[in-house]
Amino acid sequence: MSRAVTPTPWERLPADLAGAMRPDLPATVEEVAREVAQATPAFAAARSTKLERDLRRAVEVALARFLALVGTAEPAVPADIRDVFTALGAAEAREDRGPEALLAAFRTAAGLTLRSAVRALGQVRPVSTDELLDLSDAITTYVDALAAAATDGFGLQLREQAGEGDRARRRLAELLVRGSAPDEVVRAAAAEAGWRGLDVVVPVVLPPEQARDARFRYGADGVVLDRERDTVVLLRSGPRAARAALRTALAGRGALVGPALPWPQVPEGVRLAVLAGEAAPPDGADPVFAEDHLALLALRGEQGALAVLTARRLAPLAALRETQRERLLATLHSWLRHWGSRADVAAELFVHAQTVSYRLRTLRDLLGDDLDDPTARFELHLVLTHHLTARAHGAYRNPGAQTPGAVPSASVGGTAGPLT
Numbered sequence: 052m053s054r055a056v057t058p059t060p061w062e063r064l065p066a067d068l069a070g071a072m073r074p075d076l077p078a079t080v081e082e083v084a085r086e087v088a089q090a091t092p093a094f095a096a097a098r099s100t101k102l103e104r105d106l107r108r109a110v111e112v113a114l115a116r117f118l119a120l121v122g123t124a125e126p127a128v129p130a131d132i133r134d135v136f137t138a139l140g141a142a143e144a145r146e147d148r149g150p151e152a153l154l155a156a157f158r159t160a161a162g163l164t165l166r167s168a169v170r171a172l173g174q175v176r177p178v179s180t181d182e183l184l185d186l187s188d189a190i191t192t193y194v195d196a197l198a199a200a201a202t203d204g205f206g207l208q209l210r211e212q213a214g215e216g217d218r219a220r221r222r223l224a225e226l227l228v229r230g231s232a233p234d235e236v237v238r239a240a241a242a243e244a245g246w247r248g249l250d251v252v253v254p255v256v257l258p259p260e261q262a263r264d265a266r267f268r269y270g271a272d273g274v275v276l277d278r279e280r281d282t283v284v285l286l287r288s289g290p291r292a293a294r295a296a297l298r299t300a301l302a303g304r305g306a307l308v309g310p311a312l313p314w315p316q317v318p319e320g321v322r323l324a325v326l327a328g329e330a331a332p333p334d335g336a337d338p339v340f341a342e343d344h345l346a347l348l349a350l351r352g353e354q355g356a357l358a359v360l361t362a363r364r365l366a367p368l369a370a371l372r373e374t375q376r377e378r379l380l381a382t383l384h385s386w387l388r389h390w391g392s393r394a395d396v397a398a399e400l401f402v403h404a405q406t407v408s409y410r411l412r413t414l415r416d417l418l419g420d421d422l423d424d425p426t427a428r429f430e431l432h433l434v435l436t437h438h439l440t441a442r443a444h445g446a447y448r449n450p451g452a453q454t455p456g457a458v459p460s461a462s463v464g465g466t467a468g469p470l471t
Contacts (some may be wrong), residue, residue, distance in 0.1 A: 059127075060189035061120040065182055069118040071171040076114060083163045084110045090159045093152035102146075109139050110160065117164070117193055127196035136197050140204030144212065150205050154198060161194040219244040224276035227252065227285055230318040237314070244274060251288035254309035254320040255297070255338075256281050256328065261304050268300065283321055298337055306338035310345070310359050319355045326353060346430050349437075361434040364427070367417040377442075379417075382410040384435040387428060 072079065084107040088094045094102060112135050120127065128136070143153055168186050172178045223244040226232045241249040255273075257265060262282040266275050273286040286292040288311055291300075297308055309324030320341075326348055327341035341348075341356075342363075348356035368376050382396060386407075389395035393411070397404045414422065421427040 059124050060192045062124055063185045064121045064189055066122055069121045071175045072118060079167045080111045080114060083160055086163055087156045087159050091152055091156045093148045105139060113197055127193050128200055133200045136200035137204030140201035141208035144205045144208035153201050157194050157198040161190055165190050220274040224274035224285055227317040228276050228283055228321055249314050251311050252314045252317050253286045253292040253311045254317060254324055255284040256307040256324045258305045301338040305333045308338050308340045310342050323356055346433055357437060360430055364431050364434050379410055379414055380435060383414055384439055387432045
């Protein structure tokens, strides 16, 4: 027994519809395209010549196909027509306009097409109620099929862009962790990955099983690189990369957080994070912050840790004139070694005690509470000993400038009497 075939809505359309509409088809195309552009806020705001051209092309194809369907049992959207509307949907996704604008445009186009059809038939003969209902049914079904094709194109483009975004972020992560790439290459990769600026970066090293969560958690704020034994997350400096935020977000994840450094020094930041984890393995609760262990790593001979520690501890003096800075550094170093004895400092430096007092007040203004913190004073002693020794041997570098743009560390840890 044969199954009954349901007729298409356009089989029921009046046979004279196509002939009535064709003479005015170019004017109808222009009217529908113009009204759709003006009635859809997202399109009206865009004011794009390309958008207007694409809309006109889509309306032209849609109306021509609709007239060709009249009285037939053909499917609404063959492959060539579908391609036009899939491309239209993809273009909307690329322009970052939501699907709501597309759907609103199709609703407007359906109403305008119905009005044009009734008007064209009305110029030839009276239009019955049944014909009006059939027209409405056919146009609605047809436009829904076109909208479905456009929506598919929109979704496909979004998935493709997501894949491209993932590839771009992975490439940026690889370039930063590997280092040595030309600046213009890295900056271009950053722009492609959606990083509007590339400045200070905070590296986080995680166990491999944390990679998926890291990608979800940090999205556009970070790029992720899977390595053989771990996963590296690189975060742009900002609120989400601040120590307090990281402590909360990474609790219990076995995270190692490297120092915040300018992006060319990402490889060193990652290395210091790993070394800090070896020196103080995660206890399953708080992350390990490398900045808490720079002195320990420096004492073990890690020059990178010493450079970061020097830059952070002496950053407040980096902008001073060289002669003034060196006098203050020598005074501070002597004070630390002589446990705050101004007389001993004055004798060692061959200056008056009042000069020592003046310099110490200046140091207090520059370094603030760090001078009251034992660990901070110990770290100052460490970096000053290295700096002054290097200067004496001709290996001078501006203290605080070894890692340009590095974020100063918080006061952490030393010895010596109070500076008053």
